[in-house]
Amino acid sequence: MWVAPQKRDARVIAHYTGILVVGVGLAMIVPLITAVSLGEWDAALDYLFGMGIACAAGMALALVSPPDQPLDRTNALIVTALAWFAASVTAAVPLAVSGNYASYLDALFDAMSGLTTSGLTLVQDLDHMAYSHNMWRHFLHLIGGQGIVVAAVSIAIGLRGGAVSLYIAEGRDEKILPNVMHTSRFIWFVTAVYVTLGTAALAGVNLFSGMEPTRAGLHAFWATVACYDTGGFGPQSMNALYYHSWAFEFVTVLLMIAGTLNFNLHADIWRGDRWEIFRNIEARAWAANVAILSAFAALGLGSTLLFSDTMSVLRKGVYHVLSANTGTGHQTLYTAQWVGDYGGLAMGAVILAMAFGGMASSTAGGIKSLRLGLIVKGVVLRVRESLAPSSAVVRAKFHHLTDRELTPTLLDSALLVFVLYMVTYISGALVGAAYGYPIGEALFESISATANVGLSTGVTSPAMPAGLKILYILQMWAGRLEFVALLTLFASLVISVRRKRSQRS
Amino acid sequence: MTDQRTLPVMRSASVLALACALLLPGVAHGAAARESTVIELTTLEVADGTQVTFSGEVVSEALRDGEDRVWLNVLDEGVAIGVNMPAEMAEKVSVFGDHRNDGDVVRVTGVYNEACRTHGGDMDVHAETVDVLEQGGERTLEPQAWKGVVGLLGLVAAFIGSRRLRRMRETV
Structure with a gap:
């Protein structure tokens, strides 16, 4: 049965969305402080402007309904979907007035890309961008990577009535600690540890390369956040190629892998259960995925004239497979080289790595290795059933945190998400092709947007058609929320419109 | 005859x-x-291993490459490329481009590598000569006061709203 939302529902949804928008406004204090401390007065005013707009608009929405109203499952899904869009709309304001974007749409694209940890960008003149604007772009990775709701819950900004529903609606299923606030804080604690270690290591690399200390520290922090949160933004137009350093690439690969680990696995490792990572179906599926695709990439690059030596295979092959699979999107190739130099087999491996994605309950995007592992198990189960006598009961078990049985419900759920991702990947590619881009490049870009990766063959640029920018915004948004929340939002909108029409007639 | x-x-x-x-x-x-352009180099319109000459702005800083060589990243029309050279050659560059400064504009002549064997397959140029064509300098950055005024008004409105929300919470 389709249940039409009532006026009260709309008010509650507006209230919680408003609270989350205020949260985004308050987060702008970070780039504001950066701007003031570095004397970037022009950029400081951009953030004062952005904060004012976000806090006033968010508070206006929050006042629509009394606080602390309970939030049911459907409304929580709608709030989550809306919050990600509303957060992007407000986060884009300081970027839009920075002078580094051709239009508000381009700034919105980058804000959505930042929050969904995609890393595709339409920024212009990045090499002259203010530090504070780069701080904001990367800080969006940090907020979005952990989840907007997780961020809000962990600092307890007025979500009391709806915290649990929102937490689940954001696609989180970790129950690491007894309540969502403590779990959210644990997620931030783990993040803080990795970000501190990563920043220290990369700052050392940057200082050795000759950067002055402030720049070395800032670049280290941004690269750490971009890799651990599997985002992919960079403060220079050359992205990871800017640093010309294998040490930089090595540290960032470690951070990408840490970022793609399921938070439950982080918790188990933290508690001392290191064997979990070897028994877990998700970790095994991910390792097998990366190993097979890296082998394909190595094979593909081996047949090219340019990248056939060992160092090139590692730095251009394995690096990009990991960057794609973890959903980071850092690249050390120019966009034209994907088609011109990389070779079909290696590019195919990178496309599959993007499409498959990292682990669930992490900052990675894509179909996720847990689902792939379950689907493979399901196929094996069907084959075993076919071979077994008709009276035999064939079961499949797997280990994911606990020993579990593969049920039809679990398999259906994995297949449903798999199909939704595939349909979105292909639809986006067809639209890109309809705009005149070669189908291979259109497919690459569509998968990159939907799986929140950020690698680009050059289709994504300020010059691309507005329709395609909007499509990629929708794909990044849908991919981050794994479709259900967004489909619920659209369904409720359609139902509301239909109900109004029928009331009129 | x-x-x-x-x-x-x-x-x-x-x-x-x-x-x-x-x-x-x-x-x-x-x-x-x-002269080539950086865009021509990065879109593979120039043959690998040929000698090229191109111009652009040096951005950010010189990055060390071993004991006596450095990298300069040279930007032109929004695209930058790494130029590897002896450290003393880079000493001619005094201003590097960033938010506050436009960097020195240099003309580089060197060998273009689509995938450099000595640098892990990176696309780069190994410079033979570098000349500074134009000295960099400070960029004009003018803070726009209206943004601050609108921002402060918004924050005041949000503060009033938050007090109202608190009163609503107390009465519920």
């Missing part, structure tokens, strides 16, 4: 030869002097 009929042909051939001798070096010189 020269045949009378072949004389005009020989005269024409001599004029043509003289014209070639005078003009072709000019054409050849013109071809050598043609």
